[in-house]
Amino acid sequence: MSGKISNKERMKIPRQLMPEQDSSIRRTNFNEVNLGFTEELAKMEAMRCIQCPKPSCVEGCPVGVKIGDFIALVADGNYLGAAAKLKEDNLLPAICGRVCPQEEQCEVKCVTGKKGEPVAIGRLERFVADYERETVGIRQPELKPKTGKKVAIVGSGPAGLSCAGDLIQMGHDVTVFEALHDLGGVLIYGIPEFRLPKSIVKAEIDSLKALGVEFKTNSVIGFTDTVDELLANGYDSVFIAVGAGLPYFLNIPGENLNGVYSSNEFLTRVNLMKAYRFPEYDTPVFNCKDKNVAVFGGGNTAMDAVRTSKRLGAKNSYIIYRRSDVEMPAREEEIHHAKEEGIEFIFLSNPVKFTGDKDGWLRSVTLQRMELGEPDASGRRRPIPVSGSEYDIPIDMAVIAIGNGSNPIIQKTTPDMNYNKWGNIVADETTMRTSKVGVFAGGDIVTGGATVILAMGAGRKAASAINRYLLGEDLWLQS
Numbered sequence: 001m002s003g004k005i006s007n008k009e010r011m012k013i014p015r016q017l018m019p020e021q022d023s024s025i026r027r028t029n030f031n032e033v034n035l036g037f038t039e040e041l042a043k044m045e046a047m048r049c050i051q052c053p054k055p056s057c058v059e060g061c062p063v064g065v066k067i068g069d070f071i072a073l074v075a076d077g078n079y080l081g082a083a084a085k086l087k088e089d090n091l092l093p094a095i096c097g098r099v100c101p102q103e104e105q106c107e108v109k110c111v112t113g114k115k116g117e118p119v120a121i122g123r124l125e126r127f128v129a130d131y132e133r134e135t136v137g138i139r140q141p142e143l144k145p146k147t148g149k150k151v152a153i154v155g156s157g158p159a160g161l162s163c164a165g166d167l168i169q170m171g172h173d174v175t176v177f178e179a180l181h182d183l184g185g186v187l188i189y190g191i192p193e194f195r196l197p198k199s200i201v202k203a204e205i206d207s208l209k210a211l212g213v214e215f216k217t218n219s220v221i222g223f224t225d226t227v228d229e230l231l232a233n234g235y236d237s238v239f240i241a242v243g244a245g246l247p248y249f250l251n252i253p254g255e256n257l258n259g260v261y262s263s264n265e266f267l268t269r270v271n272l273m274k275a276y277r278f279p280e281y282d283t284p285v286f287n288c289k290d291k292n293v294a295v296f297g298g299g300n301t302a303m304d305a306v307r308t309s310k311r312l313g314a315k316n317s318y319i320i321y322r323r324s325d326v327e328m329p330a331r332e333e334e335i336h337h338a339k340e341e342g343i344e345f346i347f348l349s350n351p352v353k354f355t356g357d358k359d360g361w362l363r364s365v366t367l368q369r370m371e372l373g374e375p376d377a378s379g380r381r382r383p384i385p386v387s388g389s390e391y392d393i394p395i396d397m398a399v400i401a402i403g404n405g406s407n408p409i410i411q412k413t414t415p416d417m418n419y420n421k422w423g424n425i426v427a428d429e430t431t432m433r434t435s436k437v438g439v440f441a442g443g444d445i446v447t448g449g450a451t452v453i454l455a456m457g458a459g460r461k462a463a464s465a466i467n468r469y470l471l472g473e474d475l476w477l478q479s
Contacts, residue, residue: 010049030311039077051068060105065089092204095196099187148173155185155241172466191271194307226414231439259361261398285312286397294365302319307341370383
């Protein structure tokens with residue numbers, strides 16, 4: 001089918017819209033917002049790909065998915081073949097198809113997008129992953145013979161899972177240590193059910209278990225075992241992928257009032273500990289029903305938190321951001337969905353003080369208006385306070401979503417490894433090796449807060465380098 005029309009005809013096919021829950025319904029439930037392509041929509045969207053001889057979209061993919069090849073198979077109706085081709089480079093396609101910012105990575109480089117809208121690469125990725133899982137189950141790749149080498153992976157988030165998937169296929173024994181009681185890292189505690197269902201994450205992890213990856217929960221490396229103890233107790237290499245889980249705060253008066261949360265705590269309680277199903281799950285969280293909730297920040301985590309508050313029954317849910325909408329780092333789709341769901345955006349305003357009642361409960365926030373100056377190091381225009389412009393708005397709950405830093409546990413218990421001034425592990429960009437022999441690191445613990453797919457890319461780089469190290473190529477002797 002894919003060869004029966006010309007590229008000129010392909011370019012005329014409009015980008016297919018993905019079905020989704022109506023906003024008036026979805027803001028009252030935690031079911032997935034996007035419903036996925038039908039076979040007909042997926043085929044039509046795949047037909048839009050002009051099959052460039054040198055596909056620039058691949059350059060934008062941190063894990064190097066053969067995008068044109070898998071899309072051609074979708075256009076021909078060979079969905080299982082497309083899934084197999086996709087999984088040559090990405091063992092977590094159902095996750096990436098849902099949460100990766102394709103519009104900033106592969107899709108922004110799509111040639112079709114130069115004269116119109118780019119091919120919906122992420123939505124096609126999700127389609128083929130879901131099709132495989134729902135029709136025949138997640139199929140397993142072939143494994144190389146066992147090498148007798150053992151690797152410890154610290155953290156079961158996207159970097160750790162990606163690294164584990166590659167290493168187990170290379171024939172090494174892999175054990176993943178997770179600090180929490182459930183697996184998935186930020187995929188389960190940080191991303192809401194309505195964006196990434198927990199069942200999807202579980203299915204992907206179960207497929208790794210079926211390959212032979214061992215998982216150990218409630219294991220806080222640095223406390224239960226140190227990195228040195230792992231190396232001394234039978235592991236030939238360690239990959240550290242603990243993420244950036246230490247929340248940043250605003251450091252303004254009143255931040256210790258009841259009703260002020262970090263985004264980490266709020267989302268972990270709701271997502272991982274199922275506080276939204278209280279009292280079925282006995283996890284307390286602030287009662288948002290008919291309350292005013294403000295989320296401070298402009299990234300995807302802020303969108304997740306504010307949309308969660310609306311689903312918990314908030315009367316008014318605000319995003320308060322010190323820059324304008326142009327500078328917001330959140331995905332356009334998430335901003336669009338938030339607006340559809342009734343989220344109110346307050347731009348060019350910065351919190352300077354929280355005020356509470358006599359019992360210590362939050363009642364209002366004082367905001368100061370801002371104006372934009374010259375660009376700062378991030379490339380965005382710097383917000384500058386407007387003198388005498390303070391004003392108050394009543395709020396009952398605040399969620400601080402301005403980013404995260406590195407948890408100091410690894411640094412304190414592994415002092416003979418290099419760290420930067422933010423406490424992140426210093427690792428080579430190509431091999432992810434650290435200054436400590438046999439130890440590699442990747443994901444947010446190296447880069448600071450970034451995307452799922454970038455963390456996965458780091459996991460794949462580390463797996464390749466660890467494999468070479470275990471097979472006798474001493475990376476620490478290289479210049």
